[in-house]
Amino acid sequence: MPFGYFLDEKHNGRGFTTEAVQLIVDYAFAELQLHRIEAGVMPHHSGSMRVLEKAGFHKEGLARKNVKINGRWEDHQVLAIINPED
Numbered sequence: 001m002p003f004g005y006f007l008d009e010k011h012n013g014r015g016f017t018t019e020a021v022q023l024i025v026d027y028a029f030a031e032l033q034l035h036r037i038e039a040g041v042m043p044h045h046s047g048s049m050r051v052l053e054k055a056g057f058h059k060e061g062l063a064r065k066n067v068k069i070n071g072r073w074e075d076h077q078v079l080a081i082i083n084p085e086d
Helices: 016-030 046-054
Strands: 036-041 058-069 072-082
Touching: 016 046, 036 046, 036 058, 046 058, 046 072
Parallel strands: none
Antiparallel strands: 036 072, 058 072
16 A cells, blocks of 8 residues: 655654654554565655665665656665564
């Protein structure tokens, strides 16, 4: 299930998005008992990648021309996290 997150610039760097992602991951593993979560991030969105890495995601590779955005195919860095209980 894809999702995006946006935070007003004045709140950047305060850990809100990192905390929200960690809560989602915890819920997905504990309550939904998911095995794995994947995320795709445009390579130039370093802040988004940092948020995911802080939440325990690891880079797996680059998906070339993976998502069409505004009529243009864009590459995405693929990150994933696996349920530590599995």
